[in-house]
Each structure stands twice: as structure tokens, then as C-alpha cells.
Amino acid sequence: MTALRKYLRLESPGLWRETPSAQLREVVVGLREATIVLSDPKTEMALAQWSLPALTRLNPGKLPALYSPGEDDAETLEVDDTEMMAALDTVRTALERRRPKPGRLRGVLLGGFGAVIGSLAVFWLPGQLIDYTAAMLPPATRSDLGKLALQDLTKVTGSPCTGKAGTAASVALGLRINPTHPPHVLVVRDALQAPLALPGDLLILPEKLLQSTETPDALAGYILNATGQAALSDPMRPLLEKAGLLATIRLLASGAIAPEALDGYGESLLIPPTPTLSDEAQLAAFQAAKITAQPYAYAVDKSGETTLPLIEADPFPKGSQPEVLSAAHWKALQDICNG
Known part of the structure; x- marks a missing residue:
């Protein structure tokens, strides 16, 4: 990902809560190509791994930034390092822009080329459509x-x-x-x-x-x-x-x-x-x-x-x-x- 390259291998301190009832724990937040790795600052032992594409910010615009590994996950991570917050928010924004937008193809299907696209979906080899989508x-x-x-x-x-x-x-x-x-x-x-x-x-x-x-x-x-x-x-x-x-x-x-x-x-x-x-x-x-x-x-x-x-x-x-x-x-x- 172009947005991530300048931040690759960036590290910062953070506070991790594994469950809602757990105490906050100091961690080192390490940014990798597709994941965040949370490690113990004393032993350097990895504690958790989060997927960057699934990363969710829970308090946009507020400090410290609060993240979770997904919308339905109980884990949280607090980050107040300016560079790391910028990196995570930049990556999140880049990933969000790359998500297919609802209605993008639907509008095409309902437009003047709808019959053509519909025909392609039926007569074009389904395997090719699947390969294209993947x-x-x-x-x-x-x-x-x-x-x-x-x-x-x-x-x-x-x-x-x-x-x-x-x-x-x-x-x-x-x-x-x-x-x-x-x-x-x-x-x-x-x-x-x-x-x-x-x-x-x-x-x-x-x-x-x-x-x-x-x-x-x-x-x-x-x-x-x-x-x-x-x-x-x-x-x-x-x-x-x-x-x-x-x-x-x-x-x-x-x-x-x-x-x-x-x-x-x-x-x-x-x-x-x-x-x-x-x-x-x-x-x-x-x-x-x-x-x-x-x-x-x-x-x-x-x-x-x-x-x-x-x-x-x-x-x-x-x-x-x-x-x-x-x-x-x-x-x-x-x-x-x-x-």
C-alpha cells in the first residue's frame, strides 16, 4: 500500500485493554504491511496481532485515539503518539477509499448499459467474472x-x-x-x-x-x-x-x-x-x-x-x-x- 510505505516498521507506545474488564497494559505498537503488532515493552514478546484493514477508530477527532481490531471486538488500544496516530488514520482512510461504494455497480446496471452488463454476467464465463472480482x-x-x-x-x-x-x-x-x-x-x-x-x-x-x-x-x-x-x-x-x-x-x-x-x-x-x-x-x-x-x-x-x-x-x-x-x-x- 502506497499510503503505508513511509510508515512501515514505525513503532510507538500504546495502552492495550484485552477485555472491557481488564486493566490497561503498556505495549509497543508496531506497524507492519498489513497488521499491527502489540508487544510487551520489557520482554519484546508479541501479545496480539490486529489486521489493518479491519482496524476501527472508536473516537474520531478525540485524544488519545482509541482503536479496536474490528467493530464487534472487545479489545481496545489507546495511542497518543502523533506520528502513529497519523499513520493509522492515513492507512484507515486509504483502505476506506478502496472499499467498493454501495450502488456503484447498481447504478450501472440500472443505466443505459444495464442490458449489456447483465448479458456479460450471464454469458461471459462465470469463472472469469469471479476471477475479475477476486x-x-x-x-x-x-x-x-x-x-x-x-x-x-x-x-x-x-x-x-x-x-x-x-x-x-x-x-x-x-x-x-x-x-x-x-x-x-x-x-x-x-x-x-x-x-x-x-x-x-x-x-x-x-x-x-x-x-x-x-x-x-x-x-x-x-x-x-x-x-x-x-x-x-x-x-x-x-x-x-x-x-x-x-x-x-x-x-x-x-x-x-x-x-x-x-x-x-x-x-x-x-x-x-x-x-x-x-x-x-x-x-x-x-x-x-x-x-x-x-x-x-x-x-x-x-x-x-x-x-x-x-x-x-x-x-x-x-x-x-x-x-x-x-x-x-x-x-x-x-x-x-x-x-
Whole structure:
């Protein structure tokens, strides 16, 4: 985002309240490409991660600025640093301008070209319309739709686990994998068989994978593979296919999809997609993240026969640099559903 580039990596103090009844807590607010990271100023441990597209200011024009991670979220953040307030408000304004405005397409459909556009919607390949819509959606809308998909998914997986230490570890893991554009890592207890990437940089992990994976390096490999698959095949496309052609057109017109349009979508997400990333693409991801590939390769195939290219061409055969997670963070992440 152009509006964010000059603020990238900006940090400031802030006061975070995790719940309405919790005490205010001093934090360091770190601005990243698509998220805000809240960290403990003494230990530098990440405590929470908020999506920038979903960021909401609760008291426009008043000081200190009060933000929440979404309209329905109970968490709040107070910021009185002038530069950080300017950065957050600039980003919010830029994202708001990029949201589809209600009636934009509707006006066209009702105008002189309505018949032409309507014909295109019917006779133009629906897949092409869906691809076009997926490519045109701004980050704020992608974040909204990702949350809707997660909402339907939790009907079968249960709500994401929220152990405090584990949540902090999940934030740290996302930042270690990609410091400027970290995935928002969440863990669910049931039904999900493999890591799942949703629109809005959501990365959902099954709890059983945490229990069966021996090292954080191997887990990072699964996440790199899932995020790489999402970059290759946009997870927005199957979501729009499920919603249908009319809902996609309404999305272009209003910037929103009715939640009921995704009823049952979560069940379809339980089937792991067929891997399509090449060995070269996977190795490039490990190289960029400075993570060793061998633990993941052996986790996928204990014999190493089918993952030999990842083993032989491991860009960091002596280990990830730096480590993916500390021993304490790794233990906390594995216990995220117990606390």
C-alpha cells in the first residue's frame, strides 16, 4: 500500500485493554504491511496481532485515539503518539477509499448499459467474472470475507483457541515467517486436517498438527506451503464460487456478501487441497524466510524419498537463522487450546 510505505516498521507506545474488564497494559505498537503488532515493552514478546484493514477508530477527532481490531471486538488500544496516530488514520482512510461504494455497480446496471452488463454476467464465463472480482477486491473487503469464511468454518471446527501464552506465540510465529507481512495464525481443535489459508491473511492450523509436529521448523514449513499455495491459487476464488454469481455481482455493487451466502462453506474447507507448489517454489520460500527445509521434508515423508529435493537443496541445512520459535514459545503454542 502506497499510503503505508513511509510508515512501515514505525513503532510507538500504546495502552492495550484485552477485555472491557481488564486493566490497561503498556505495549509497543508496531506497524507492519498489513497488521499491527502489540508487544510487551520489557520482554519484546508479541501479545496480539490486529489486521489493518479491519482496524476501527472508536473516537474520531478525540485524544488519545482509541482503536479496536474490528467493530464487534472487545479489545481496545489507546495511542497518543502523533506520528502513529497519523499513520493509522492515513492507512484507515486509504483502505476506506478502496472499499467498493454501495450502488456503484447498481447504478450501472440500472443505466443505459444495464442490458449489456447483465448479458456479460450471464454469458461471459462465470469463472472469469469471479476471477475479475477476486482480483479487484481491496484488502478491507478481503479481510471482511475472510472473517465470514472463518465464522462458517468454526461451525465444524469450534472457535479458535485463545490461550494467552499460545496466542502470543502464534503472533511471534507469524512475524518470524514474514516480519513485514505476517500471516494471522489461528489454531482450531476439531475437524481440520491440514493448514488452511483464508482471505485476509488468515492462516488456520489444526491443533493435532501442533501435537504431531516435532519442531517449530517443521510447522513453519507447513505454513510456508499453505501461504505459497494461497499466493498461487487465490483462496478468494472458491469462496466466491460458493457464494454464487448473483452474490458476486452484489459484492461488486455493495462491497459485502450476506453471511448466509457462505452457509456450509466451512465444511468444504476441511478437505485438504492437492499440493501444487513445485520444489523450486518451496525452496524459494524457505530461502526467503531463512528457515531450514529438512524438518518439514521429513515430517511430510519420514523416509525422505518423496521430498528428497527439499532435503538435498535445503538452503539452511545447519538450522533456521534465527530460530523459528524459542522453546518456551513452542511449548506455549502447542498448549494454546489448553489455556
